[in-house]
Amino acid sequence: MSAYPDTSFLCALYRTQxxxxxxxxxxxxxxxxxxxxxxxxWEFRQGVRFQAFRYRKGSGGFPMREAEKxxxxxxxxxxxxxxxxxxxxxxxxxxxxxxxxxxxTFTNGHRSMDMLHIATALELQATDxxxxxxxxxxxxxxxxxxxxx
Numbered sequence: 063m064s065a066y067p068d069t070s071f072l073c074a075l076y077r078t079q080x081x082x083x084x085x086x087x088x089x090x091x092x093x094x095x096x097x098x099x100x101x102x103x104w105e106f107r108q109g110v111r112f113q114a115f116r117y118r119k120g121s122g123g124f125p126m127r128e129a130e131k132x133x134x135x136x137x138x139x140x141x142x143x144x145x146x147x148x149x150x151x152x153x154x155x156x157x158x159x160x161x162x163x164x165x166x167t168f169t170n171g172h173r174s175m176d177m178l179h180i181a182t183a184l185e186l187q188a189t190d191x192x193x194x195x196x197x198x199x200x201x202x203x204x205x206x207x208x209x210x211x
Contacts, residue, residue, distance in 0.1 A: 065188055065192055067191075073109070073110075100147060150186060
């Protein structure tokens with residue numbers, strides 16, 4: 063494996079936003095499918111659903127039809143083989159996440175899911191980490207991965 067994305071990268075692929083051009087260009091240059099895990103897909107879908115909830119409550123977010131399209135589009139890409147869902151050793155990822163937390167959270171304030179994504183990328187031996195989140199970029203780089211954005 064050479065690259066592992068986080069949710070910000072998936073969101074930029076599946077909904078037009080400021081980073082979409084960069085995400086789409088990176089994706090177009092990849093050899094093979096974008097590799098993800100069930101955990102990453104769950105966070106993506108949960109986040110999309112939450113944004114639809116926020117929109118319905120009048121506090122930002124986006125309409126349900128956009129949320130449904132994003133979820134359907136990622137599933138279509140899975141079905142077409144453009145996105146590959148990898149199995150991973152979750153207990154090992156948790157060990158890695160605990161190591162990351164001890165080493166970095168007190169000084170840099172990383173969030174739980176960010177730790178899990180970086181730990182997953184490390185467990186899968188990714189060399190690149192695909193994120194538009196500045197704090198997560200710092201963590202990935204501190205752990206020896208390249209963030210191309």
